[in-house]
Structures are given as C-alpha cells and as structure tokens.
Amino acid sequence: MSIFRNATFETSVAQHAALPVGKGPEIAFAGRSNAGKSSAINTLAGHTRLAYVSRTPGRTQLINFFRLNCGAALVDLPGYGYAQVPEAVRRQWQGLLENYLKRRENLIGLVLIMDARHPLTPLDRAMIEWFSPTDKPMHVMLTKSDKLSRNEANKTLFAVRNALVPLGERVTIQLFSSLKKTGVAECEAVVAGWLGLAPSGGQ
Numbered sequence: 001m002s003i004f005r006n007a008t009f010e011t012s013v014a015q016h017a018a019l020p021v022g023k024g025p026e027i028a029f030a031g032r033s034n035a036g037k038s039s040a041i042n043t044l045a046g047h048t049r050l051a052y053v054s055r056t057p058g059r060t061q062l063i064n065f066f067r068l069n070c071g072a073a074l075v076d077l078p079g080y081g082y083a084q085v086p087e088a089v090r091r092q093w094q095g096l097l098e099n100y101l102k103r104r105e106n107l108i109g110l111v112l113i114m115d116a117r118h119p120l121t122p123l124d125r126a127m128i129e130w131f132s133p134t135d136k137p138m139h140v141m142l143t144k145s146d147k148l149s150r151n152e153a154n155k156t157l158f159a160v161r162n163a164l165v166p167l168g169e170r171v172t173i174q175l176f177s178s179l180k181k182t183g184v185a186e187c188e189a190v191v192a193g194w195l196g197l198a199p200s201g202g203q
Helices: 037-045 087-103 122-134 150-163 165-170 184-195
Strands: 008-013 026-031 063-067 073-076 107-115 138-143 171-175
Touching (some): 026 037, 107 184, 122 138, 138 184, 150 165
Parallel strands (some): 026 073
C-alpha cells in the first residue's frame, strides 16, 4: 500500500502560533503557485480532491495537515509567489512558510514542487535558501513533465540536478506528471527512506 494512500485531513492553520502540537514526523510539500503542487499531492494520494486544485493560483493560503496511515503527516504549505494578492497577505505567507521550514521540529524533509518548464525561479531559490540551513533532506519534483518532450524533460532534469550539486546528496530530483501518473513510485521510495520504511511495492 502506498504511503500516501488513505491520507485524511486533520487541520488547517493560518498563523505560526496556531500550528498543532507535533504528533509524528512531517513531510512538507511546497511550491510556487500554479506549479502543480495540489495535483501532485492528489496523484500521490490517489484522491481527486485531497488537496484543493484551484483555477486561481495563490488561493491556498493555509498550512494543511493530512494524517497518513503510517502516523506521519503530509503538510501542504501555501503556494508562494503569486503576484495578484495584497502585499500584506504575501508577507504573511512568507512569514508562515519561513517559520515553519526553519523552526518546525517535527519536519523531517521537504518535497519542493517546480514546474518542469520553469524550474529554479528566484522564489524557488529563496525557498531552497530558507530550508538548506536545516540540513534536512529535500526532494525536488519537476511536475508537468508531460508537457515537454522526453529529450527536453531529461535536459531539464540534468540542468536542475547540476545546479543543486553544491547542496550535496541530501537533495534528490525527479520528473513527475500528474496527468500521466508517472514518478509516483520514485517519490514514494524517497519519502519511505526518510521515514525509515520499506518502499511500497505498488501504487
């Protein structure tokens, strides 16, 4: 059984002070608005609407906690970087993200979602800079890879991997497609390693 299957919604918070007491290891998912984060979470969980997929990028303004069968939590962080929201809201999101990524003791790893067509934007690099000092593992998922040819996708994978070499072996990178449901097992294996679990034999 997949690690992410049968995930159940637990709570949503809008401020760092409202974060729940940690009940187990937490795997955070972050990404630029409209990079395909919610679709990726839904694909991993085998659920069409576990994470809300909005036609309006930047609509998800909360940290959402989903409990997994293994006892860990999948933590869906607000999409970052969407310009058409008030400056005060953007500042609140940034503070919430940065505080969670730097200070949350239960957080064991970050899955960073990037659109394969537009990877390593300045905001993606800022997210990496916030998280890197924690020395916790990070897994980069290059989503929407189906929109590139196989050659283009592989070139992008190589370029991103090369750019992140200075961060060492704690950073892993893969291609992913929610539409074609490719890359699920690879992400499963990485997160299973973080949790000290045997990877699932199926999706």
